[in-house]
């Protein structure tokens with residue numbers, strides 16, 4: 018018996034897909050990349066943007082022919098889309114050939130749901146909306162044997178007015194610190210060298226736990242785990258980024274000098290309308306303090322253009338902020354109204370053309386600055402964790418710097434999985450080229 022999981026959206030979905038793969042393999046399935054051979058096909062969906070949803074609808078439609086040819090195949094849709102009001106029933110009506118529809122809170126019960134489909138032969142729909150406790154120790158098939166995702170908390174309670182996540186992932190729930198540390202110790206024993214801690218807002222880790230540990234405490238404990246050499250985390254929220262955390266980052270040997278700190282807008286009026294809980298001035302002061310304490314920090318961000326009511330002046334504020342902060346990279350998006358969120362109901366929606374034009378101007382600035390930030394790295398020696406063959410040139414290998422910059426270099430595959438010193442020879446906007454200069458370790 019074989020399975021395929023198609024994963025859309027963020028790293029939370031990637032982490033959930035690893036757990037579903039774990040359940041499936043425990044039930045006797047093995048992975049295939051050929052849909053014609055699969056007995057179970059799962060789509061783990063994202064509803065954060067309209068584009069992500071359209072891709073899912075397209076994929077379900079594409080699977081219709083396969084289901085006609087092989088009615089015994091089990092097609093399942095999980096993840097964030099079914100958690101939205103009415104979407105599970107709409108999916109069932111529009112695609113009656115789906116066998117299983119389940120939500121983000123149904124991971125632990127997935128084997129039972131799959132058994133129900135296999136035994137009954139009819140469609141099973143189960144989408145839990147209340148947040149239960151966290152289920153630990155679920156089986157998991159990790160997609161990488163070098164770098165691991167470790168979820169430290171689930172959900173979000175911030176309710177940014179454009180964002181669907183709190184409605185589909187529920188309120189913030191932190192994992193007990195002991196469970197996280199046990200998982201990372203186990204990863205270290207199995208040879209993992211890098212962990213990325215995941216949460217919608219890692220900076221508020223622990224506020225819901227009885228002992229109220231905070232994120233800085235968690236990082237200090239992870240620092241002690243031998244074998245783990247690099248620690249990353251995402252996503253940070255500027256309103257909850259504490260001085261204590263900056264001090265821990267500055268003193269750590271393992272936490273990589275890369276921060277993803279979504280700013281979303283450079284206009285105070287828009288930040289307030291977004292319910293982000295900080296001002297442009299707060300963000301700039303925070304970045305100044307981070308850069309003073311950790312001078313070589315690589316800083317990336319998320320920015321939305323065309324939020325309802327965004328004037329030309331608001332957009333100029335965003336462009337000016339980008340030029341002032343000089344991000345290493347930015348994930349930029351045109352605002353897309355999400356049904357169920359506050360901002361989607363507002364009347365002052367911008368036209369597609371306006372959003373497109375602003376997005377292009379923003380991207381031009383972001384790209385120009387990204388290249389300028391990379392150029393001074395030429396001739397510098399940096400350490401990369403070697404990941405494998407380059408996706409763009411199979412004669413090269415790729416690795417990432419501690420700042421998360423992608424580096425291509427010629428070398429022997431025996432260095433894959435090792436940390437290697439390389440000298441940067443050329444800089445492009447989104448990648449660097451280098452030559453090895455040291456022995457791998």
Ligand code: SF4
Pocket residue numbers: 173174175176177180181182183217218254
């Ligand atoms: S912090 Fe805001 S943008 Fe991030 S997941 Fe929570 S509600 Fe969404």
